[in-house]
Amino acid sequence: LHPPPVPLKPPIFRCELGYLACAACRSQLPGNWCSFCVHGGGGAYALCPGLDILVRGVKVPCPYDVYGCRSHVPCCDAVDHQRRCPCAPCGCPEPGCAFRGSPAMLLDHIDAEHTRPAIVLRYGRARSLSLPLARRWHVLVEPQRRAVFLLSLGALGAGAAVSLICVRANAAAMPRRCSLLPSMEKREQQGCSKKAKVEELTEGHGRQDAENGALALLPAETQRVDLTLKLDRAYLHCPICTLPLKPPIFRFQCAAEHLACNKCYAELPKHHCYKCGHIGCFCRNITLENVVGSARIPCPYKVYGCRADVVYHEAAGHQRACRFAPCGCPEEGCPFVGSPSMLRGHIAAEHPRFGPILSVPYGFEWNLTMEQAQRWQAFFGQEDGSVFLVSQGELGGATTISLVCVRANGGAPAPQYKCRVVVVLPGGDNDNTMMVSKVRSSALSGGAPAPDHGAFVGTQRELLSGESVWLRIRIDPLPVPAAGAAAGATPNSAPPDGAGRSRRSKWQR
Template identity: 40%
Template structure:
């Protein structure tokens, strides 16, 4: 009986030992499998990187740095303009735009074969520079290839005070404050598509209008035309002509006691940075107010009525996609 108990105790001890050993072998096997899976994942990632090239961080959440770089490195060897993806390189290491490969092939004897520069694509697509109008309030960083387009439309592009002897320059918003404080020119907020009545401005006396929706600045100024007076309207904004006009206006002058005598004009509102001073009559559309309306027998002051409308393109640009869909559903 004692011998049988001894065998049973020994078997139990062997069973515990075998179980511990089995569990240990199982844990080691599992650890090896996990290590192999990690190694396979690393190899797979390396293979994938070899196929697609190095990964480039392009989000604004990644660390950003300011660097100085030779401008020529970001320009096409053929058209000499900023590079835009996709970028290619010929056998002579000349970097060119996609559309310049044919032209460059006529100039470079080693341009028979081109290689796509995926790494350079990522650089030129994300390299940004500060707007040149930063001193006037623009805090934008713009992709280098799009700098020209941004500066052409930048709302902070500086304009000049048209008053002779005043050399003040600033963005339209800053210039508006200058008009109101440094010169005795009245400033009036106007609603688009609604008429506003003003006194016909006297020589060297302007009236400043501000759009209620977008705070665009308009200058209503006079200029002499013989014995009469010409009145013109410009949008105070740099970098634009009639082709980029975002507004149109209607001007008319009448005397309240005599509605039969009235002059009217409708035109686009041209942009002006006012660098040449007050707009002259020959610089665009203007409304001529004849002496008969300026000096009525009754002594009444003629009233200038003005209505400014936003152009269809400007309205469509400012509308959000949701607003457009709502209009379609109505």
């Protein structure tokens, strides 16, 4: 209701239809009736203690955290904190200097970049200083509270002027009074006592104003500040089953407005509160549903490349399907952990002896030659970038060729694939061994998969000639099954994982 919109601050009021009002706006409404639904049966406003607790629990980091402030304050108090924050940024008194930081950071900057150590002073004690006029400004610091002051010198008519300011961006902080007794050679002493003036020092070019005793810099352009909310996770979970709340959400009409998720609500008595025993009934908590629907968190696999911000109650489902879930490296002993796309770069950089990572199209047969001593070969699909791994192993006196899709989340709704792998033997096509199978997934948590893992085909060692193994491989994406379709219900479905077909089996389209 407030123009422009301001953060909700307790006490918060709500009408029966869920419209909200802060205390200031409610006091201006005639008869305490909701202005949105006065003709629609919404009724008068009433206190909303549950939302008061939620609003107080929503905390944000100070926007000046990059300048050293470590406070997390309730969102409704963030503006007031920002006005008082001692880490609010200021500029540098040196004209043309691009520094921007807190007063404490300014001390280090001046010492390092302008080689001017700060002059220490203490409150309530006089300090005699001898300052050259060639230096237009000097920094003073009170060590107990780390307050920073700027003493500047300038010309005023035929004489000179001395001004003192406290370097801070927030003028609402505690005021201080100073006494200045300047003296110059061959000139009569002049004394003055005045309140230390507070000026905001921001980025820009310097300006000396000796008459009013202030040194200021031209203000910098206003910058947009993005805030990240910090909220206790308990506010977003059902107090009964402790699972994340998702619409619809119900609240009992008692003083504490005890909550229940949809599943728990169906199992609770409807005419008295399960927690405090108050007589009443449940109703939808539209306000909390809006809050829960807008509460988003970054994917836990953000460090591996996922940029999704997902609704909190959908985060677990997203994590189970995220294509950036980390996997390992097929090389034994390699400590790599990263997404499949990161694995491609890792193999190229750290294991170049296994050859370049091939890019292959789906739906076409292509040839691959591997040395018998080569344990694995990686390649990826041109269409979607999925990473696959062909590996060699020994199983019962035979050489096995297995193929897996490298990913940690291989279940639905991830894309599914089928493959055909042909081991080309010297005797011609009639002697070749072949298998057709659905492609399994592997996160490679223990290195290259075991010889019997995934889709594999075995060939007697004596049938192989030379030092190389010749393969023909084809991979096809499987169609997305219709909702509710049973696995394996169609006659053309893929055989069980790892089950090879006869070498004369035909490719199933």
